[in-house]
Amino acid sequence: MSAPLTLSDFDYELPPELIAQHPAAQRGGSRLLHLDAASQLHDRQFPDLADLLRAGDLLVFNDTRVIKARLAGHKAGSGGKVEVLVERLVEPTRALAHVRASKSPGPGTVLRLADAFDVEVLGREGELFDLRFPAPALDLLDAHGATPLPPYITHAAEETDDSRYQTVYAREPGAVAAPTAGLHFDDPMLQKLAGLGIERAFVTLHVGAGTFQPVRVENLSEHVMHAEWYTVPQATADAVAATRARGGRVVAVGTTSVRALESAAAKTETAASAARPGRDRPIEAAQGDTRLFITPGYRYRAVDALLTNFHLPQSTLLMLISALAGMDPIRRAYAHAVAQRYRFFSYGDAMFIETPRP
Numbered sequence: 001m002s003a004p005l006t007l008s009d010f011d012y013e014l015p016p017e018l019i020a021q022h023p024a025a026q027r028g029g030s031r032l033l034h035l036d037a038a039s040q041l042h043d044r045q046f047p048d049l050a051d052l053l054r055a056g057d058l059l060v061f062n063d064t065r066v067i068k069a070r071l072a073g074h075k076a077g078s079g080g081k082v083e084v085l086v087e088r089l090v091e092p093t094r095a096l097a098h099v100r101a102s103k104s105p106g107p108g109t110v111l112r113l114a115d116a117f118d119v120e121v122l123g124r125e126g127e128l129f130d131l132r133f134p135a136p137a138l139d140l141l142d143a144h145g146a147t148p149l150p151p152y153i154t155h156a157a158e159e160t161d162d163s164r165y166q167t168v169y170a171r172e173p174g175a176v177a178a179p180t181a182g183l184h185f186d187d188p189m190l191q192k193l194a195g196l197g198i199e200r201a202f203v204t205l206h207v208g209a210g211t212f213q214p215v216r217v218e219n220l221s222e223h224v225m226h227a228e229w230y231t232v233p234q235a236t237a238d239a240v241a242a243t244r245a246r247g248g249r250v251v252a253v254g255t256t257s258v259r260a261l262e263s264a265a266a267k268t269e270t271a272a273s274a275a276r277p278g279r280d281r282p283i284e285a286a287q288g289d290t291r292l293f294i295t296p297g298y299r300y301r302a303v304d305a306l307l308t309n310f311h312l313p314q315s316t317l318l319m320l321i322s323a324l325a326g327m328d329p330i331r332r333a334y335a336h337a338v339a340q341r342y343r344f345f346s347y348g349d350a351m352f353i354e355t356p357r358p
Contacts, residue, residue, distance in 0.1 A: 005220045005295055009327065010318045012334050019152050020347035023164045027186040031349040033337055037357045039329040041336050044352075046184050049307065052352055055197030056248035058239055059307075062179040062256045063202040065170035067138065068145030069097075070157070073113035075105060082111055084119075085148055087128055087176060087208050088229070092136045096128040098209060105129065114144035138173055148176050150346050151212055152312075165346070174206035174229070180309045180346040181254035199248075201239040203260035205230040205290075215314055225293040225316065228256075232264040234285040240302060244282055249304040255317045258303050258324075263290040265301035294320040296327055306353045310337060310344040325353045 024030050032049060034042040044052075053059070069086040083100040090096060099105060099121075109121040111131070117140055122130040133140055147157040147165055157165075167182035169190070194200070210226025217223050240261070243250055252258045264286035283302050293316065306324055311317040322330045333351065342349045 005297075005319075007215055007218045007220065007314050010315070010322065011313050012331070012338070014313060014338060014344060018338065018341065018344050018348075020343040020345060020349075021153055021155065023183065023347045024343075027164075027168070027184055028189055030184050031342055033333060033342060033349065033351045035325055035329060035333050035351065035353045037354040039326065039332075039356055041333055043340060046350055047189070049350075049352060050189075050192055050196060053193065053196070053198050053251065054248070056199070056243070056246050057251055058199045058201055058243040058248055059193065059251050059253055060201050060203060060236065060240075060257045060261060061167070061169055061182055061185075061253045062205050062207075062260065063167075063169055063171050064175040064179060064204050064206050064256070065173040066147065066166050066175045066178050067173050068141045068147055068162075069176040070146040070148040071113040071141070071144065073111050073115070075101070076110035076112050076118060082113075084111065084113060084131070085176065085209055086131075086137070086141065086145075087210075088206070089137055089174060090130075092138075093133045094122070095131050095133065095137050096125055097131050098127065099129045116140075116144045148209070150177065152345060153347070169202075172204045172206075172231075174204075176209050177207040177211050178346060179205070179207060179254040179256045181257075181307050181350060183347075184350050185253075199239060199243065201236040203230065203232050203236055203257055205256040205260045207256055211317070212312075215316060220295055220319070223293065223316075225291040227289040227291050228259070229288070230260040230263055230290050231287040232260055232283065232285055237264070237283050237285045240282050250282075250302055251305045251307065252303045253307050255306070255308055255311075255320050258294070258306060258320060259290055259292055261302040262294065262300065263288075263292045266292065269301065294323045296323045298323040300324060300355070304355050308351050308353065309346065309348055310334070310342065310351060312345065321351075321353060324355060326356055329356070 032044040071084040085098040088096045119131045264283045268284045
């Protein structure tokens with residue numbers, strides 16, 4: 001019996017200066033570390049991705065759109081400062097949010113935000129506060145909020161971040177963090193890939209701030225994964241089935257696309273084993289909250305390869321990619337990336353991971 005996985009298994013040393021604070025000058029200007037099916041490493045540039053894909057492969061993108069979820073304000077009564085980070089929209093005028101304040105606001109507290117409008121605290125759901133907005137929250141956030149950059153980016157959001165911390169194909173508002181593997185694509189690159197016979201499909205997973213929360217337990221079996229809302233539409237389920245039928249690969253663009261596809265696959269497998277054994281498609285359309293926690297030992301059902309950025313030490317995303325490529329190959333890849341001065345995290349360089357050969 002193998003030893004249980006621990007948090008320490010996924011640690012590595014990262015010089016702070018390798019944390020990218022700004023995006024590359026051009027979307028496609030990043031480097032690309034290729035971990036191939038033989039677990040060998042190759043230093044490339046992002047445009048080389050076109051040479052690593054094959055006609056008949058399917059790229060699956062997350063089309064979530066980052067909302068301007070960060071607001072500064074104060075309590076209407078005491079004047080105490082607050083900072084609000086909207087985590088999830090639950091109704092047009094209600095949202096669950098993180099609220100930082102010297103004293104947690106109780107139900108009935110009114111918060112004045114951006115010196116523009118008031119929200120009422122209705123209560124709490126765990127660590128999140130239930131807030132009622134006076135008008136559609138998306139409209140108010142778009143007018144008065146700021147782009148919620150990750151905590152390791154030290155500058156306040158600037159005008160360039162509003163566009164560069166957003167994929168060119170973003171269309172479904174609801175994320176408070178970008179699906180960062182997609183930030184490398186521009187329209188000419190998408191057109192080039194389409195011209196090479198590489199198909200595309202979309203899922204939606206609204207990335208939450210929980211993606212940046214540290215794992216607080218050493219024994220990973222005790223970790224409670226944060227929930228995120230996802231949708232895998234019928235068109236994407238059909239595209240995955242067609243890709244499988246023609247012998248192509250399903251290539252997830254980002255760990256969020258992985259979570260959506262694998263969540264749908266797990267739900268499909270459960271339903272099939274109970275009702276329809278011998279189904280003829282890998283996944284079915286699905287949506288809902290997912291708390292899927294992928295660690296080494298997990299059997300991937302839907303994804304054959306992954307384009308991703310470099311992830312934080314001890315993060316659930318580092319565990320996810322280790323489950324796909326193997327723990328030792330990922331350790332070697334990250335040591336190589338540090339030694340070769342790759343740029344890390346949301347605005348950093350990319351990595352293309354192929355499933356190891358048996």
